[in-house]
Amino acid sequence: MxxxxxxxxxxxxxxxxxGSLRGSPVDLRDGFxxxxxxxxxxETAARHFAGEEGLRLLALDEGRLGGALRWEPSRDGALFPxxxxxxxxxxxxxxxxxxxxxxxxxxxxx
Numbered sequence: 001m002x003x004x005x006x007x008x009x010x011x012x013x014x015x016x017x018x019g020s021l022r023g024s025p026v027d028l029r030d031g032f033x034x035x036x037x038x039x040x041x042x043e044t045a046a047r048h049f050a051g052e053e054g055l056r057l058l059a060l061d062e063g064r065l066g067g068a069l070r071w072e073p074s075r076d077g078a079l080f081p082x083x084x085x086x087x088x089x090x091x092x093x094x095x096x097x098x099x100x101x102x103x104x105x106x107x108x109x110x
Contacts, residue, residue, distance in 0.1 A: 002059040002093055003035045003069070003081040006045055009054035012095070020086040033083035035060065035069075038110065040080065045098065045105045055098040055105065060091045 007015065008024070015021040023033040026048075036044045041057070049055055062069060065083060074080040098105045 001062045003037060003062050003065070004041045005033065005035050005058045005060060005087060006041070006049055006098065007056045007058060008049075008052065009056070012056045015087065015089060019090075020088045022086050031084075032070075033085075033087050035081040035083055037081060040078070042105070042107055045107075049105070051100070051103065053100050055100075056095055057098045057107065058087075058095045059093040060087075061093050064091045 007021075011021060011024055022028060027033045034044075045055070060083075062081075068083055068085040070082050070084060071079040072082050096108055098107065100106075
């Protein structure tokens with residue numbers, strides 16, 4: 001199964017350059033990398049990245065994350081995946097641009 005991370009262009013470039021990333025400023029503040037399940041990613045984009053261009057959607061292999069992945073309560077008590085280590089390029093299944101169209105980000109079909 002996959003979990004998802006939305007990165008800004010500079011974060012994506014840093015991940016590609018270094019091979020790993022400790023996360024966004026919010027991730028660094030909270031002490032873990034915020035991820036989303038498939039059914040949470042669009043709402044995450046709308047809430048936290050509204051109107052932002054240049055985003056990238058990453059699909060991460062849940063199996064590669066091992067015990068560093070924890071499902072914990074977040075907004076409205078829903079369980080969200082949190083990664084308690086750096087994000088690694090080797091965790092990726094795929095990544096795609098997340099274009100902004102008509103004020104909303106266009107996600108790839110499931």
